Amino acid sequence: MSITVLKPGLLSTFQDLGRTGSQHVGVPVCGAMDLKAHRLANLLAGNDADHASLEITLTGPTLRFEAPACFAMTGANLQPTLNGNPVAGYRPLIARAGDVLAFGAAPPDTGVRAYLAVHGGYALTPVLGSTSTYVRGGFGGHAGRALAKGDVIGLHASLPTAPESLSELAQALWQIRVYVPSALSGRTRDYLRLLPGVHWDEFTAESQHDLLHAEFRISTQSDRMGYRLEGPPLAMSTPRQILSEATGYGTIQVPSGGEAIVLMADRQSTGGYPKIAQVISVDLPDLAQRRPGQSVRFASIELDEAQRLDGQREEAFTQLREALAPLRALLRT
């Protein structure tokens, strides 16, 4: 039971919820950039637990299923095809042995990252409690790197191999209604919402105003580690050296040059730059789907409200998980 990589794509890495628990020894969390799409892919592939999904960036890979599998794709619509025929995202699908999954070009109005989950998960060895790939560190995921041509990735679950029973299963899956609650939709927001960072008060009034009112452009020097924002320069009223301390996903730090950097999934666990603000957790998937050259605007929000929205999203995941019980039951047989 495996899939073979015929073409690797631009940057295809296995990611899960992240390598938490080791940040105090300097290990970055990594994990899916768009955690919402990653979790959806797992649920729609009939997984109860969190398994790594394949995070696919802009140009997708070409993969051959060597055994029957149930899979689901979420996030950016990178025009997936199975044996040349377009297939739908956001629902469980069946691949037969020998089927080839390929991707087209990303339309400009879609996101940049798609997530491919398989029922039962990929056979990967956890490193420090996670199967997320940390490319810079060379560990996690598959061989600590992005997919390469010729890689063979094992699959944990097996499906019936007889063509009739597989057709029956595909039919049954097709009957399952999949309704993704609006709290989990991939809608793009006009404004990403911010909480003040720990050094917010030390920035000039002009910088505070600019961050909340100006338009910023995502620089081409942006990757899984951080998004650089081009826009009005930001400055502290009295610049000073900041001692290294912990950062998080969505922390906006400002080096002395004044160009803001939003720290993303592969961020270092600590940083020594002043932190002006923090993108709220529920808006990070939206940011993670934006590409260099795209613009971004920010608005402020209260902490209570940000945590309420986070809880609401969690509730939506719980509901979807319950609604998909029939899917998991089908795949168990």
Next chain:
Amino acid sequence: MNESPLTSSSAAWRIQPQGDRCLMIYFGDQIDMSIGRLCLAAANLLRHAELPGVTDVVPSFIALAVHYQPNGRHGPRYAELAAQIERLLSQDITPDTQTGRDVEIPVCYGGEYGPDLDEVARHAGISTDEVISLHTQPGNLVFMLGFAPGLPYIGVHDERLNIPRRASPRTAVPPGSVAVANRQSVLYPSRLPGGWNIIGATPLSLFDPARTPSTLMQPGDRVRFVPIDATEFDRLREAQQ
């Protein structure tokens, strides 16, 4: 250096949110052994408290970060977690002097191992032997790890090792390099960019994700650097493999 006992009840600390999934506890505003020990003691206390929803407790020089999931079934909201932590810290904790391990780190100083040793000596106005003597004094603390997996920040060294960072950072520092700046040392676990002054190298592996524990040092460890020669360096490096 302020070495007077300092407990959390006598020290001022403040808790503030860092976004919606992390909070910071500040114990001071400058690098200081007693503030560092307090951060580490608080880190131990909070880690052992196993607070629901908390995923990471990350000490640094003056602050402690608590990463948490506010959204699960038992995950706390900020106000709730801050109140819990406030209660825990209000117990009389003393700066951590007991829980860290004593660690000896062999270092081969100067030459190809420490290309900046001469420059550091010149800057400090002392001989290279005196730099090594100051650097190998006992009583250093691993304040934190960060920047890269397994990279420790160690201090506080003698005032004479208050050397600024290099004007132009190197794009690639060899693994194992021991470098100083601002009365601290860092050790590079892998080939990384770095602006600190390299005075030596250790043959020991600082990070191996397949090893338990994965890092040579932990926050709170007490470190003593031990000078070794090139022969010993090679012998220890081979023994590592």
